[in-house]
Each structure stands twice: as structure tokens, then as C-alpha cells.
Amino acid sequence: MVEIIFQNKEDARKLYSKLEKQTELSDKVFLFEEKQAIKINVHLLEEPIQNNVIDIFYEFILITKRDDWFRKILAEQFYYDDVDEQQAILDIIYSIIDGENKELAELIVDGQEKKLLKMAVMDLLQDTNIAFSFEAFVKFRLREFLEKLLKYVELSIDEYKMEQEYQMFIHTLREFLNKRHEKVKYLHLVYDEEPTFFNDEFEEIKRAELTKMIDRKLLSNHPVYVDSVTIAPLLSIAPRTIYLYAKNPDDPLVRTIRNIFEERVILKSIEQFYEAQIVDMKKVSENW
Structure with a gap:
């Protein structure tokens, strides 16, 4: 049995919802809510089921939590609290991650964060009988992964500032033109x-x-x-x-x-x- 302990109850419910939607796991996943924490228990008996859990846990971190962490870095380390500003910077971040902005992507020397995450998750869940804290897993196992997320944020903030300056420049010159x-x-x-x-x-x-x-x-x-x-x-x-x-x-x-x-x-x-x-x-x- 795999037991995942969450301090953040919203995170637990999001992961539980993803696990429960899988037909192979629907009757093997259980949620236990306590005063200080919330637990997800997954009863694993077969290899394919274990692989499903690994994939879902990986996608939960990569898609759901990565976005949360980007926003947290923006707010706590760079003081971008405005939702619209955060979204504008996130758009730049994902344009780099998705390969749409090749020029900026080239500035990320080692974009192997997905590989790091996959290895950390597989290493953790290779044992079908384990109990662990999600927060502790993030703190101790995903340190390098989070450092790479920080690089994306720093690069995207620089690009965002340059774009803001460019738009101000364009606006100023339009005003000049309108008077000519x-x-x-x-x-x-x-x-x-x-x-x-x-x-x-x-x-x-x-x-x-x-x-x-x-x-x-x-x-x-x-x-x-x-x-x-x-x-x-x-x-x-x-x-x-x-x-x-x-x-x-x-x-x-x-x-x-x-x-x-x-x-x-x-x-x-x-x-x-x-x-x-x-x-x-x-x-x-x-x-x-």
C-alpha cells in the first residue's frame, strides 16, 4: 500500500480526484481526512496499476503543482502579486517550456527538469509499500527540480520587463507620430x-x-x-x-x-x- 500524507488538503483532493478517475484505480484509492492532515491510500497489487500511480503522481506535480510553484516564486521572491502580471509572465514561461520561444529556450542551459522529476517519482514509488509526506518529498527530493523552475521564472521576468519597456516605447512614439x-x-x-x-x-x-x-x-x-x-x-x-x-x-x-x-x-x-x-x-x- 502507498500512503501519501498531505498538509495541504486542497492538494490532496486534487490528486485523489485524478487517481479516482482511473478505472483501474477507482476501487483501490481511499481518502482519509484528519484534523492536521489528509491521507491518500492506494492499494497496489499489480505492476500496471503501480505504473498508473507513478504517471498520475508525476503529472499532478508537473501540471498542477508546477503552476502553483511558479506563482509562489513570482509572489514571494519577486513580489509579483497581481494575477494579470503573473499570468503574463507564466505565458512567457510556458512558451519557453513548450518550445514556442526558441531564442529564450536556448538560454536555458539544461532544461532537464522533467527528467529529474520523473526519476524522483519513480525512485520513490518503486516500493509498493511506502508511506511518505508530500511536503517532505518536495523539500528533500525535488530541490534541484525547483531550482530549475526558478531559472525559468528569472528569464521570463527579464523578458516581461523588456516587453513592458518596448510597449511603452511604442506608445511614446505613436503619440509623437499623432502630433506630426x-x-x-x-x-x-x-x-x-x-x-x-x-x-x-x-x-x-x-x-x-x-x-x-x-x-x-x-x-x-x-x-x-x-x-x-x-x-x-x-x-x-x-x-x-x-x-x-x-x-x-x-x-x-x-x-x-x-x-x-x-x-x-x-x-x-x-x-x-x-x-x-x-x-x-x-x-x-x-x-x-
Whole structure:
């Protein structure tokens, strides 16, 4: 028989519910509630049943408790008590864990926390006749696992702060843009290896000319964040429509331009620029 003693009664009921739902375990799991603790007894007789208990206990920790521990770390060690802020950081954490954010995942040197947890659970439950405290198991057997969770939290907080700063930066530049009067109606921006500006007649705007157009207040107020090669000219010119031809639509600079100028930006491929340029040249030759 396996006996698991919980100090936290809610945790005990969650695990009990998961065990009880398993057909093979439904008549072999018992819950005993006492004043100071709550116990779960599982009567194991067969190898497959033991494996079921191992899997469910592992998933209970990985899915249910890991989320609780992330929130506890955020609140107690980093003072993020707001539920919405916690959720925003958790979204970043799980984007790393699930492999969606590959850049951040690469910064986790050793992401073997699942393996550590599985080994700890299997080592504990290999004996079918055992009684243990869940809290003690976490404290003594899962120390390294919890340390790895802390790394995810630290990395995600840094990313969250950077995203907050980025959003504030975008908001500030939108306000600046809203106060500007458009100097041109249409502008073509080709972003391949480097940005190249063209007017509405597909004539290249040279760098010296762009530099003269830049509002110096923009650079003095935001010297660190504003890109003087691309963002500053665009904000200073404040075109009604920007035809943005990009090789990679997911490039950070492309993302920033779209976030600042929003509906003013029409995103196209590099190939579409050359096609449009050829069409314009034909129109000019026909007029001649």
C-alpha cells in the first residue's frame, strides 16, 4: 500500500480526484481526512496499476503543482502579486517550456527538469509499500527540480520587463507620430539587407536627404531607442501610407514599424516592389 500524507488538503483532493478517475484505480484509492492532515491510500497489487500511480503522481506535480510553484516564486521572491502580471509572465514561461520561444529556450542551459522529476517519482514509488509526506518529498527530493523552475521564472521576468519597456516605447512614439503633419502621402521602404527609401515615383531618397528631414527633438528625447536610420526618418516624414517591402516579415525592425504606424503600413514582399517599379517605369515611358 502507498500512503501519501498531505498538509495541504486542497492538494490532496486534487490528486485523489485524478487517481479516482482511473478505472483501474477507482476501487483501490481511499481518502482519509484528519484534523492536521489528509491521507491518500492506494492499494497496489499489480505492476500496471503501480505504473498508473507513478504517471498520475508525476503529472499532478508537473501540471498542477508546477503552476502553483511558479506563482509562489513570482509572489514571494519577486513580489509579483497581481494575477494579470503573473499570468503574463507564466505565458512567457510556458512558451519557453513548450518550445514556442526558441531564442529564450536556448538560454536555458539544461532544461532537464522533467527528467529529474520523473526519476524522483519513480525512485520513490518503486516500493509498493511506502508511506511518505508530500511536503517532505518536495523539500528533500525535488530541490534541484525547483531550482530549475526558478531559472525559468528569472528569464521570463527579464523578458516581461523588456516587453513592458518596448510597449511603452511604442506608445511614446505613436503619440509623437499623432502630433506630426504628414510631409508626404506615400512612401516606399524596401528592407532587404538594409533599409532603402523611395518616394511615390519610386525614386530613391538618399541618406543625406533623409538625415535633413529628421526632427532633432525625436533623437534628443529618445537617443537610445530610436533608430536614426529607419524609425527616425519615418516618424519625421509621417507618411500617410508606408509600403513596406520586407524579405522577412518577422524581422524585429519590421515588427516595430508595423506596431508604431499600425494601419498606415501595407506589408509586401521584396518581389512586389520590383514588380511595382517596373509597372511605374512603363507608365512613365508611355507618357513620353
